[in-house]
Amino acid sequence: MVAIAVSSMTDLAKRLERELNNPASFRAVVTRVLLRTGVNLREPKPAQNQDTALVNKVAAALAEMGYQFHG
């Protein structure tokens, strides 16, 4: 499990978008995340947005790809 300070999918998405700073790259990584977790970072469902376990799962998927967000 990755130790993170991000509190929501929206926050995670913003950090990823800032990190990549490229719409095509952001789209590619978000698609990879969705295929691995079922979460669409661009349009997270309300029930997913602040689900801590799910946020951690998505953060872990991103960490596997080399994108670490520790807050």
Place this chain on the structure above:
Amino acid sequence: MDQGLLTREGLHTAFSARTEPAEAGRELVEQLGAVDAAAVLFFASPAIAGARIAATLTDRFPGVPVIGCTSAGEFTERGTATSGVSAVALPRGIVHRGAAALARLDSGVEQGITAAIMEVEKQLQVSLRDADPARYVGLVLIDGLHGSEERVNEVLGNVAPLLSFVGGSAGDDLKFVKTEVYCGGAASDHGAAVLVLDLAVPFTIVKTCSFEPTGKSFTITEADVPNRIVRQLDGRPAAQVYAEAVGCAVDALDSSVFMAHPLGLMIDDQPWIRSPQQVVDGGAMKFYCQILPGMEVDLMRGTDLIGDTRTALRDAVADLGGAASGAVVFNCILRRLEIDAKDYGDDFVAALGGIPCAGFHTYGESWLGHINQTLTAVLFGR
């Protein structure tokens, strides 16, 4: 040939219907002709000794990466068939250079893919993680019978998350006994051939399927993910829920129903297809790729396979400014079965629009992940 789609010299493609490997190899070499190739791919019926085809092409193109695999049917822009072999040579005017490696997966997917990527990076002297995704593209051929495709795509994504790896799973003409992938003189029935191209032209990825949502959707509530089994949809036995949605009894669920009504994971209004394979364990459903608990999926219905394919390729050519030099294409075996059932073989070839291409009918398609009932392709511009 559709002159609207092709404006200048393209990829060199070849097809042989011969099953004797020396004769097939000779025909391929003749048809590929005089070409300064940067990479070569081939797709061979399991009736042909693929390793000998690889050897022939490697001899003809010394120092050039050659990858291939067994197939469930092969095609070029001139025709589609089974029990033959198709091939494509990528000229240096289109590809500056290529590098390939065989990932052996017996000791683990992560270990095998990571080692292969390191070998490719060594050959190219480039970190794929840092490589420009608008200049480099990967092709991956994965053995089709070990169920490793999801993990292969994940590890490729971990190593190089911004790079596209497009490909398909090797077939064996629906025998489901043994599939093989080849890289130069090496072969594996549990591996993946990885080819990375440093391109001299722009490119685009094609991903097309012929389905639309029915408006009925489900949430996966219980699944055996590694075995690609979904046990429950919306908290009830998966087969029962699925059968009710398509309007038939559970014991009437068969391959024709499954082919007509796969499930789609919707991403930006586009379905990433998950195809049911069979009812198992008295009410669960086995799929041709993994679906995770919590995922919401839509029940799909078919549209126009030929028309959708034609449109997708035309749109992709337009994205490249209206000119394509060729493509490498991966078409799902389930799409081939629909093509066969409807006698659409010639129409499918026509839908390729005369774009110089070679491809095969696959046991699964790859791009960013593992998908079913889809056509994926890399389309090269000028």
